Amino acid sequence: ALASPALAAPPPAGSKIINVATVEFTADGMKFTIPSNEVSVTINKVAGVSITSNQTKRAVPGNPVSFTHMIKNTGNAPDEFTLTVPSPLGAGLSNPRIYRANCSDGLAVNTVAITKTDPLNAGDFFCIVVEVSVDATVVPPQTTTFDIVATSTNDAGNNTPTPQTSKNTDTINVTNEAVFVFNKEIVMGDDRDGSNSFTPGDIVIVRLHYKNIGLSEATDVEIDDSLPSDLIYESNSGGWSDVSGRALSDNGGTLTNGNQDTLTYNAANNRVTAKLTRLPRNRSAFVDFKA
DSSP: OOOOTTTSOOOOTTOEEEEOOEEEEEETTEEEEEEOOOEEEEOOOOOOEEEEOOEEEEEOTTOEEEEEEEEEEOSSSOBOEEEEOOSSOOTTEEEEEEEEEOTTTOOEEEEEEOSBOOOBOTTOEEEEEEEEEEOTTOOSSEEEEEEEEEEEOOOOTTSSOSSOEEEEEEEEEEOSSOOEEEEEEEEEEEOTTOOSSOOTTOEEEEEEEEEEOSSSOEEEEEEEEEOOTTSOOOTTOEEETTEEEEEEOTEEEEEEOTTSOEEEEEEETTEEEEEEEEEOTTOEEEEEEEO
16 A cells, blocks of 8 residues: 555655566476566655644733744645634634744744745645734633634645645633743854854854733743753853843842842753742843853
């Protein structure tokens, strides 16, 4: 049987599988091997798509909320995929929009809405941010959902059921408590070889941005980041945007801002942990370090 796309990567469309059988026998004490005729099977075009993954986030009335998804061409030929947020949306949701995203950090490239992916070769990925608005009239607590659907535009004829689609369902818990927006940024710190690109030996600055967009302040907030093996943490390089010009030691270093909120910092084994005693409503800041 031909390998199913669900079980293995399908052979590329247009490729051939060639097979020759043989028969062996012995006659008059002599061994003979006779090949059969050559047979071949040409692989037809088969469409396939997957989108990952279902997610759940908290949000507050009157604010947008966004989800990052990855679309993969699981077929065996080039394809592009239409992107839709089907109506009706869940209660209290409106104005869905889809943006291209960087697969490296999951953040939108810009605010230009899109309705389909780029053309993707078999096995390639494309990342998107899906954003919806939570109506200001929603009364918390409330849970609501919406779907994001990717559909193949490949004309696969009778080879696969059409259309080939994949769907994720995102869940939003509307609350009147604290809600965080959090993202990670890596920027050049010291371009040691002058290449204007990230190369081995350069020093980068990792920034962990956070904001409380909720309706209540948060206490005992913990931020945790583990670096990949190709980044090496630089000792005692931690900092906090609330207190500029002051470095944090790796073993429980602390800084206190003008509102008497304290950050405690620890770093070991390429892992950084920052703990905040309090984060008021609408407050944003970042923790950074070098690697």
